[in-house]
Amino acid sequence: MTTSPARAPFSVCVYCGSRLGKQPAYLALAEALGTAIGRRGWQLVYGGGRAGLMGAVADATLAAGGRVVGVIPESLMTLEVGHAGLSELHVVGTMHQRKQMMAERSDAFIAMPGGIGTFEELFEVWTWRHLGYHERPLGLLDAAGYWAPLLAFLRHSVAQGFMGDDQMAMLHTAADAESLLNTLFAARSSTAAADFNKI
Ligand code: AMP
Numbered sequence: 001m002t003t004s005p006a007r008a009p010f011s012v013c014v015y016c017g018s019r020l021g022k023q024p025a026y027l028a029l030a031e032a033l034g035t036a037i038g039r040r041g042w043q044l045v046y047g048g049g050r051a052g053l054m055g056a057v058a059d060a061t062l063a064a065g066g067r068v069v070g071v072i073p074e075s076l077m078t079l080e081v082g083h084a085g086l087s088e089l090h091v092v093g094t095m096h097q098r099k100q101m102m103a104e105r106s107d108a109f110i111a112m113p114g115g116i117g118t119f120e121e122l123f124e125v126w127t128w129r130h131l132g133y134h135e136r137p138l139g140l141l142d143a144a145g146y147w148a149p150l151l152a153f154l155r156h157s158v159a160q161g162f163m164g165d166d167q168m169a170m171l172h173t174a175a176d177a178e179s180l181l182n183t184l185f186a187a188r189s190s191t192a193a194a195d196f197n198k199i
Contacts, residue, residue, distance in 0.1 A: 038064025
């Protein structure tokens with residue numbers, strides 16, 4: 001008798017602040033997202049740190065029974081910010097290897113409130129999608145209207161002809177973790193794995 005290999009759980013990559021931000025709503029959202037991922041039996045993929053919202057999402061996912069995969073570059077690990085309690089922690093050589101591995105291991109991408117690291121990761125994975133390197137869904141998860149000024153600027157960019165409506169349509173937005181997870185799961189890619197080595 002042959003047994004088919006166990007299917008990997010649906011994996012959600014979360015980009016978010018290595019700080020907590022100034023409003024309790026941000027931490028509450030991080031905990032709600034991690035709890036929702038864990039309760040679904042899904043897997044979190046993230047930057048591997050234990051600081052700020054990053055650590056909060058990871059802890060909440062683990063507490064709710066989910067798996068957590070962290071990918072961290074050696075340079076950040078030696079600053080002793082790596083999370084020690086994860087299901088898998090990959091220490092890689094460079095930031096580029098880290099972002100490639102995070103993308104390879106993920107079926108969908110979410111950006112929560114965060115700073116320049118979060119912005120860079122969101123825009124990179126969005127650009128990769130636009131250029132056809134992958135077909136995985138991505139979304140912005142909002143709390144306290146944090147992303148509203150960015151969304152207004154992005155609409156301005158569309159109005160000024162630098163972005164297309166098709167690009168905007170790739171970015172799902174929600175203020176509720178459960179509904180964003182539902183949307184991203186419904187929009188999951190049915191095509192073969194992307195080739196992030198071509199990037
Ligand atoms: P930021 O939004 O500037 O706080 O940066 C957070 C994002 O950048 C996360 O999604 C991580 O992937 C990465 N990052 C920044 N700082 C760290 C850190 N101390 N440990 C691990 N990843 C980090």
